[in-house]
Amino acid sequence: xxxxxxxxxxxxxxxxxxxxxxxxxxxxxxxxxxxxxxxxxxxxxxxxxxxxxxxxxxxxxxxxxxxxxxxxxxxxxxxxxxxxxxxxxxxxxxxxxxxxxxxx
Amino acid sequence: xxxxxxxxxxxxxxxxxxxxxxxxxxxxxxxxxxxxxxxxxxxxxxxxxxxxxxxxxxxxxxxxxxxxxxxxxxxxxxxxxxxxxxxxxxxxxxxxxxxxxxxxxxxxxxxxxxxxxxxxxxxxxxxxxxxxxxxxxxxxxxxxxxxxxxxxxxxxxxxxxxxxxxxxxxxxxxxxxxxxxxxxxxxxxxxxxxxxxxxxxxxxxxxxxxxxxxxxxxxxxxxxxxxxxxx
Numbered sequence: 291x292x293x294x295x296x297x298x299x300x301x302x303x304x305x306x307x308x309x310x311x312x313x314x315x316x317x318x319x320x321x322x323x324x325x326x327x328x329x330x331x332x333x334x335x336x337x338x339x340x341x342x343x344x345x346x347x348x349x350x351x352x353x354x355x356x357x358x359x360x361x362x363x364x365x366x367x368x369x370x371x372x373x374x375x376x377x378x379x380x381x382x383x384x385x386x387x388x389x390x391x392x393x394x
Numbered sequence: 395x396x397x398x399x400x401x402x403x404x405x406x407x408x409x410x411x412x413x414x415x416x417x418x419x420x421x422x423x424x425x426x427x428x429x430x431x432x433x434x435x436x437x438x439x440x441x442x443x444x445x446x447x448x449x450x451x452x453x454x455x456x457x458x459x460x461x462x463x464x465x466x467x468x469x470x471x472x473x474x475x476x477x478x479x480x481x482x483x484x485x486x487x488x489x490x491x492x493x494x495x496x497x498x499x500x501x502x503x504x505x506x507x508x509x510x511x512x513x514x515x516x517x518x519x520x521x522x523x524x525x526x527x528x529x530x531x532x533x534x535x536x537x538x539x540x541x542x543x544x545x546x547x548x549x550x551x552x553x554x555x556x557x558x559x560x561x562x563x564x565x566x567x568x569x570x571x572x573x574x575x576x577x578x579x580x581x582x583x584x585x586x587x588x589x590x591x592x593x594x595x596x597x598x599x600x601x602x603x604x605x606x607x608x609x610x611x612x613x614x615x616x617x618x619x620x621x622x623x624x625x
Binding site: 303312367 | 472474476477500587607609614
């Protein structure tokens with residue numbers, strides 16, 4: 291598939307989710323149970339992007355020792371929980387990562 | 395000044411504070427897309443056609459890992475499924491809207507605009523209240539397109555050893571900060587993360603995102619049930 295086709299399909303599926311939301315879904319279609327499960331979608335899906343990007347190297351092998359990303363991610367989580375700020379989380383993580391690789 | 399324009403402006407003002415974190419997101423996306431091998435025009439096309447931060451970054455991450463198109467598209471679909479929950483809330487406010495407006499508004503219905511307009515809709519029953527969502531959505535749109543563009547330009551000037559790809563897990567981590575305070579969410583986060591990491595090389599077609607998300611949701615269902623029966 292060409293890059294453009296990929297982009298268009300991803301755009302279509304994103305658009306259709308949004309359209310479904312406002313045009314097809316009614317409040318009574320979701321009971322409390324389904325609503326409860328849907329509220330866990332971010333917690334279920336984002337770690338699948340986060341963890342491999344931190345614990346695996348470019349070739350897909352484990353990198354546990356001497357891995358500045360693990361330390362930086364832990365700092366970002368601590369700052370994130372205490373500040374509740376998206377910007378502070380991203381920048382504290384990047385800043386500690388750069389501090390480890392360039393200064394230490 | 396007519397009331398439609400006033401409501402449109404109110405939408406812009408209400409959504410503006412939420413645009414601060416969108417700026418680094420857009421920049422990072424622009425920089426990384428070019429880095430991963432998309433042309434500047436394709437990168438702009440992604441922001442114009444998809445217009446969704448999480449969707450676009452998932453696309454980049456899987457594309458750079460060599461995942462197949464089918465896996466990328468279904469992973470983007472899975473990421474978007476979190477939006478279905480909003481539908482149940484927002485659709486009751488938009489039910490009187492003409493179909494053509496629903497088609498247009500769907501393009502702008504992103505998290506930040508939705509969150510602000512939903513609060514506005516609860517308090518206002520005006521016939522033109524929808525212009526609030528259009529104002530908020532248009533603001534997000536302009537910020538997203540211009541930061542993508544800036545990212546593409548900056549990308550050429552940013553050295554590779556800066557390791558900016560680390561910004562991808564960080565941005566997703568930032569989206570979860572409120573979930574780190576809830577017990578079940580933390581367990582689900584750890585389970586999904588472990589499945590994805592250990593499954594990265596084992597699960598075929600780079601479908602680890604979908605497999606991990608599915609196992610995460612099943613664990614969430616079981617945990618919710620267990621904790622309810624304990625009470």
